[in-house]
Amino acid sequence: MTVVFVAGATGRLGSEIVRSLLGQGVRTRALVRPTAGKADVARALADQGAIIVEGSVSGAPEDLAPSMFRLDEGDNVFLDHRRKAHAAFAGSPVAVTSVLNGAFVEVMTAPFLEIVDWTNATFSLWGDGDQPCDFTTVADTAAYTAAVALDPGTTGRPVRVAGDVLTMKEFHAALERGSGRSLELRRQGTADELAAEIERRKAGASGPEDFVALQYLWAMITGKAKLDPPDNERYPGVRPTNVVEFARRFAV
DSSP states (O other): OOOEEEETTTTTTHHHHHHHHHTTTTTEEEETTTTTTHHHHHHHHHHHOOEEOOOTTTOOOOOHHHHHGSSSSTTTHHHHHHHHHTTTTSSSSOOOOEOOOOOOHHHHHHHHGEEETTTEEEEEEOOOOOOOOEEEEHHHHHHHHHHTTTTTGGGTOOOOOOOOEEEEHHHHHHHHHHTTTTOOOEEEEOHHHHHHHHHHHHHHHGGGGGGGHHHHHHHEEEEEEEEOOOOOOOOTOOOOOOOHHHHHHHOO
């Protein structure tokens, strides 16, 4: 019988992955930190059939991201760490399969990315807005990840999935169409001007959280993080939510 072990099982994505596996009848062990403060989530997962294991995997990154292998050192501080963690497994008996999902739609529409401001009904656009970008919801990423975990044909290689592929102009239009709300388009500057803004913020940063969101955005609008070719057709059982559907369900 296949058994899947999920680290970070009480996190937003980790718990979704556990639920997706359990929904397919997969025996699932869920790693939970003893001090995670999410005992209610752990209990809920146990009630659904997960085997709860207390422990910690220090410093283990989530290997879900844009196409981090196409980025250069310094393009994104968080993805630099992930590539180093990936490289550390070279020559080991552990075969690493990275699930590359593009951008979480939930994050792209949250204040963290400084794009969508639902309160003031604005949409901030960097670049020309014509570069195709990859968007995937958290739930769909979990469903794809569960499918990849059960797929022996992906062992040791990256898997690229996307719930929707849109330019930033199309992303803006999809959010308006789905939410039924108008979002004033505010042009912020070119991709080069975004790079300059990142450097300006880095110079006075107290930590990477002061500028890393814009690093993710820069990688998207320049096409450097584009997921090509996608592997969606490998998992026909996963029917992802597009941005219009997401906005219809979740826009405030």
